Amino acid sequence: MGDGNNPRGGGNSANSNSNRPEWLQQYDLIGKIGEGTYGLVFLARTKSPSNRCKSIAIKKFKQSKDGDGVSPTAIREIMLLREISHENVVKLVNVHINHADMSLYLAFDYAEHDLYEIIRHHRDKVNNPINHYTVKSLLWQLLNGLNYLHRIYQAPLKPLGDNGVVVTIWYRAPELLLGAKHYTSAVDMWAVGCIFAELLTLKPLFQGAEVKAPPNPFQLDQLDKIFKVILGHPTPEKWPTLVNLPHWQADVQNIQSHNENPGLYNVVHLPPKSAAYDLLSKMLDYDPRKRITAAQALEHEYFRIEPLPGRKYHVYVTSMPSALVPSQPGEKVVNYPTRPVDTTTDFEGTTSLQSSQSVSSGNAVSGNMTGAHVVPNRSVPRPMPVVGMQRMQPSMAAYNLSAQAGLASGINPGGIQMPRGVAAAHQQQVLF
Amino acid sequence: MEESQSSQLSLSTLICPENDSCLDEDEHDSFISSDSLDNQYEEYVRMLVEQERINYSNNTNQCPSNHEIWFKCARFDAVTWILNTRAFFGFRYKTAYLSVTYLDRFLSKRAINREKIWAIQLLSVACMSLAAKMEECKVPMLSDYQSQAEEYKFENEVIQRMxxxxxxxxxxxxxxITPFSFLHFFLHKLFNTNPSKSTTTLSALVQLILASIQEMNLNDHRPSSIAAAAALALLDQKLTPEELESKIKSISICGLLDIDDVLSCYKQMQLIEIEKLEMPKSTVSPNISPINFRSCVSEKFSATSGISSKRKRLTFGDTGQSYE
Known part of the structure; x- marks a missing residue:
């Protein structure tokens, strides 16, 4: 993770550093909470008397390539975040420009819990499923946030290409795995379905082994997990546009061959006639055009029968590590662990950290922009789509990132024990 | 769909008639395929106007120097450069319009000295680059804009700071929101034509709007007003205010339009010689015509006075604002 390369030592000592830029001095820095190809995320508390000790997550935006100016991704995303206002969508409270190296830092409201932590807690510590009321409430709020995002950005369709929208493949919709090039709101709903199942079983639903190279490789194992293990093979009858998808057409490694009939209800332990199962299977419809939308899902019977979804926890769809906060200010969210905070990483070590990872010399140069590739073997967000792509609806681009970001709440690879930073990196990956 | 390939920089390429599709804002694509505008589209326009009204409601502060002649001249040149650059890169019209919006909004909040007129050129480059990053699929390198602005060379870092x-x-x-979002609507309402078949009219409207923003400060006018005024001016440039008002009142969403604003835009568009729009205008030469502030200022308006400004200076200091 590079923490060992941090030349400055403990995080708290950073606060005494008088050389810090002025904008940074309004915060007490707590530590690092995430890392991905976009850069790092830090936890901080505000110092101002009015907002005493308010928790803030500060995300450093990856530097754009020299000569390109401020990256389009940053511009579109921040523009979008400024427009967004919904109780289930995370709030951007400030954008700081670090003038020395022209880097950008986004300050978000922060809460200490995320879905991944909750799932893991139930799996590893409590050894008990999350109760249905909580699952329903979490799903309800997640869908509400997502529905808001889908509503304000109606025309989905964003070319994927090498824009760096890399979701951990476990949550990736089958059309994307089969080579579809466009990101749609249906893709989000597939991921929500996966999260729903994971909340029920505490295990990722489709846990395929990821092929890491080349960029955007064909993920056979992931498709196998979906086709063979759980949902059964798709057919052109059930999914008419299936035949247009590149990997299906090419019949790469015989993915068209048929297999036995599995059973989703066996995996999620839900009666096939239950409302919960019905909703889940509609989220996991193969045909993206038939897949249930967030708005439809919110109208589903599942949310109309007891127990009705409640607000015991508050879910943000977020571009940060997902967050849950108590609905009553000051009330502690009992039992659940808080997100791990790495207090050994110095905030100003940001540049050093990145440099030391990607530049072998490890020489931290302020303003050096080459050190952004923190996680290897992943396609790194590029500031610009390649030539020949369908023209991008710009606001959508940003939106997609955010919506995906939101899903990161659950997209977080819940099943595999990973070094914390890595887990966070996967999660963050989704976001920016 | 993409406009492209215009390598010659002139107003004639800028305003050349293009096929209908490139004039569409994406938002309408799904609406204009049908033969008539349906309620859904009208609802959409209504929503846009409503949103626009909120955005423009607190838009009053103007810098005093923005009324001085040297400033208007510099702005004119900046907008000309933006329009030419749009054509050069084959950007969408919306990109050019947005650039000018950013330019005007910036200048309403921060002052630029007459002595630092180069800063307006730098600002034009930055605004254009930002608009392209918002709207375009393929964005040029910062240095590519430089070949378009010959008088001053700015380093990439300087542009990025801007x-x-x-x-x-x-x-x-x-x-x-830009006026282009409203064009089909007003075309339909005022010309009684099927929008998808009126390419020529649409082109003329776009030309008229682009010509008008060289003189009009976009902070002062709502996009819907500009679109409505352009449609009315194209229909008839000799309307009296009363006639204009009655025309507007025939439009279903008239309650949401700002009639005084439409009138004000219309008056400025009356000065534009529409029939000459398709011909290259004065600033245009066969080769690239970059901003040339000095010539403009010194030759045409040599007698204007300098300005003294107490407003916020152009600085690069830290300015983190809280959004709460």
Missing amino acids: ELLVLDTLEWRLSS
Whole structure:
């Protein structure tokens, strides 16, 4: 993770550093909470008397390539975040420009819990499923946030290409795995379905082994997990546009061959006639055009029968590590662990950290922009789509990132024990 | 769909008739395929106007120097450069319009000295680059804009700092409604034509709007007013205010339109010689015509006075604003 390369030592000592830029001095820095190809995320508390000790997550935006100016991704995303206002969508409270190296830092409201932590807690510590009321409430709020995002950005369709929208493949919709090039709101709903199942079983639903190279490789194992293990093979009858998808057409490694009939209800332990199962299977419809939308899902019977979804926890769809906060200010969210905070990483070590990872010399140069590739073997967000792509609806681009970001709440690879930073990196990956 | 390939820089390429599709804002694509505008589209326009009304309601502060002749001249040249650059890169019209919006919004909040007129050129480059990053699929390198601005050379880092200053000054609010979103609507309402078949009229409207923004400060006018005024001017440039008002009142969403604003835009468009729009205008020469502030200022308006400004200076200091 590079923490060992941090030349400055403990995080708290950073606060005494008088050389810090002025904008940074309004915060007490707590530590690092995430890392991905976009850069790092830090936890901080505000110092101002009015907002005493308010928790803030500060995300450093990856530097754009020299000569390109401020990256389009940053511009579109921040523009979008400024427009967004919904109780289930995370709030951007400030954008700081670090003038020395022209880097950008986004300050978000922060809460200490995320879905991944909750799932893991139930799996590893409590050894008990999350109760249905909580699952329903979490799903309800997640869908509400997502529905808001889908509503304000109606025309989905964003070319994927090498824009760096890399979701951990476990949550990736089958059309994307089969080579579809466009990101749609249906893709989000597939991921929500996966999260729903994971909340029920505490295990990722489709846990395929990821092929890491080349960029955007064909993920056979992931498709196998979906086709063979759980949902059964798709057919052109059930999914008419299936035949247009590149990997299906090419019949790469015989993915068209048929297999036995599995059973989703066996995996999620839900009666096939239950409302919960019905909703889940509609989220996991193969045909993206038939897949249930967030708005439809919110109208589903599942949310109309007891127990009705409640607000015991508050879910943000977020571009940060997902967050849950108590609905009553000051009330502690009992039992659940808080997100791990790495207090050994110095905030100003940001540049050093990145440099030391990607530049072998490890020489931290302020303003050096080459050190952004923190996680290897992943396609790194590029500031610009390649030539020949369908023209991008710009606001959508940003939106997609955010919506995906939101899903990161659950997209977080819940099943595999990973070094914390890595887990966070996967999660963050989704976001920016 | 993409406009492209215009390599010659002149107003004639800028305003050349293009096929209908490139005039569409994406938002309408799904609406205009049908033969008549349906309620859904009208509802959509209504929503846009409503949103626009909110955005423009607190838009009053203007810098005093923005009325001085040297400033108007510099702005005219900046907008000309933006329009030419749009054509050069084959950008969408919306990109050019947004650039000018950013420019005007920036200049309403921060002052630029007459002595630092180069800063307006730098600002034009930054605004254009930001608009392209918002709207375009393929964005040029910063240095590519430089070949378009010959008088001053700015280093990439300087442009990037200006981009940041613009973003900060505009509080990152770059999303903006443009008159192009309303064109089909007014075309339908005022010309009684099927929008999908009136390419020529649409082109003329776009030309008229682009010509008008060289003189009009976009802070002062709502996009819907500009679109309505352009449609009315194209229909008839000799309307009296009363006639204009009655025309507007025949439009279903008239209650949402700002009639005084439409009238004000219309008056400025009356000065534009529409029939000459398709011909290259004065600033245009066969080769590239970059901003040339000095010639403009010194030759045409040599007698204008300098300005003294107590407003916020152009600085790159830290300006983190809280959004709460």
